[in-house]
Amino acid sequence: MEGQSQPSPSAGALPLLPKLPPLDxxxxxxxxxxxxxxxxxxxxLHQAYRYIRAHATDGLYMKCYVVFIVVLDSLHSGLCMHISYWYLVKCYFRPDRLFTGVWSLNMIAVTVGMTIILCQWRVALIVIGGKLRNIAFIAASxxxxxxxxxxxxTVKAFVLPNLIEFRKFAWTISAAYGLSVGSNAMLTSVLIFVLHRSRTGFQRTDSKIDxxxxxxxxxxxxxxxxxVLALVFALVQPSNLIYTGIDLVTSKLYVNSVLAALNFRDSVAPRKPTSGRTEGDRLSAYPRSIRQQVSDTEAWSHDLQYLSTASSGSMHVFDIKAVRNVESDGAVPIEPSDLPKDMV
Structure with missing residues (x-):
């Protein structure tokens, strides 16, 4: 209505937004x-595909082991994508949600822990035996x-109302990193010691061990x-999530190291020599058939060429020829399909 004053907008009429946490x-x-x-x-995924193609004869236990760590790694990748989508897309311009934890972020710690223990358990089984049994037992513990x-x-992340309260229990993440680094360094050192003690003095075997x-x-x-980087950031800066970003990469490195080791077996395993040849020899056959017509005589020449490649790199060629003459008396010419099987 005319004569009535319109309320002037003021800064106090706008709702106050909570302070945004640093996103970088x-x-x-x-x-x-x-x-x-x-x-x-x-x-x-590429290394898992190579393993399926090249190691189809592996036992059921090893195949199930590879499938399980790949499935667990796929779950970890899904959690990473959901975290990024939830906080940076779904909760866009909702600063209050940035302080609360989502189920995917809460599950990261236990998923990474399971991945690390599965990837290193196989190494622990390798070094179990003899005097090294106690060291392997300590690493497994x-x-x-x-x-x-x-x-x-993970339990504290689900129970606590926000991420600010979780800072009080960030030391659990640091303790997990410290135990992981210590056990991995111990197993790696023991594995190197076992490999070095397995040297035989033969150049070919020792080069593979090296x-x-x-x-x-x-x-x-x-x-x-x-x-170590994740451990340092978890201890020095527990209020941010830099250690979580490093932890995401660490989990993938463990999985790739295991799959690379499984696919690496063929390049260091000794080749089985075939009978009559030394290790590394290869034999290839190249059959050829030549038909010749000379006056009234038709000749079929069957040439079977063998190419032998020795492990030293030298090549040897062996030719085996079989010639059969067929007299022509005006009858229907003989075709290759009419010849005996040993000549074709």
Whole structure:
């Protein structure tokens, strides 16, 4: 109505928005870790495909083991994608949701713990035996302790109302990282010692053992490096989620190291020599048939050429020829299908 004053908008009439948490070192770190982990997940699928194609004769236990760690790694990848979508898309412009935990974020700790213990359990089984049994038992106990702390962290994440309250229990994540790094370093050192003690003095065998030692050092060093980084950030900066982003990549490194070791077996396993040839010899056959017509005589020449390649790189060619003359008397010409089977 005319004459009535319209209420002037004021700053106090607008609802006050809660202060946004810093996104670069929280959900930004998780987003970058998800990008890197998904790239490594593609490598996991590639190595799993290679294993299925090249090791179809493996036992049922090993096949189930590979399937289980790939399924667990796929679940981990799904959790990474759901975390990024929930906080950065679904809860866009809803700052209050950034302080609360979602089920996918709460499940990350126990999923990573299960992945690490499964990937390292096979190494523990390798070194069990003789005087090394006690060391393997200690390493396995450390892995079980790491899984226990991961379960405690997961339970606290579901029970506590927000992420701010979870900072009080961030030490459980640090303890899990510390036990994981310690047990992995112990198993890697024992495995290198076992391989070094297995040297036979033969150059060919020792070169393969040296290759295995280098592989164990590289894979163990890489997983330990990321584990130490996650441990440092969990201790120094527990209020952000940088250690969670590093943890996402660490889980993928463990899975890829196991699958790479399984696919790496063929390159270091000794080849079985065939009868009559030395190891590494290959024999190839190239059959050829030549038909010749000379006046009234028709000749079929069957040439079977063998190409032998020795392990030293030298090549030898052997020719075996069989010639049969057929007299022509005006009858229907003889076709190759009419010849005896030993001539075709």
């Amino acid at each position: 070192n929280t959900y930004g770190a998780i987003l970058l870790g998800s990008f890197a982990s998904l790239m490594l997940y593609g490598l996991t 450390l892995f079980l302790g790491e899984l226990a702390f991961a379960i405690v962290a 290759t295995l030692i280098k592989y164990a050092v590289c894979t163990g060093l890489m997983t330990d490096l990321f584990g």
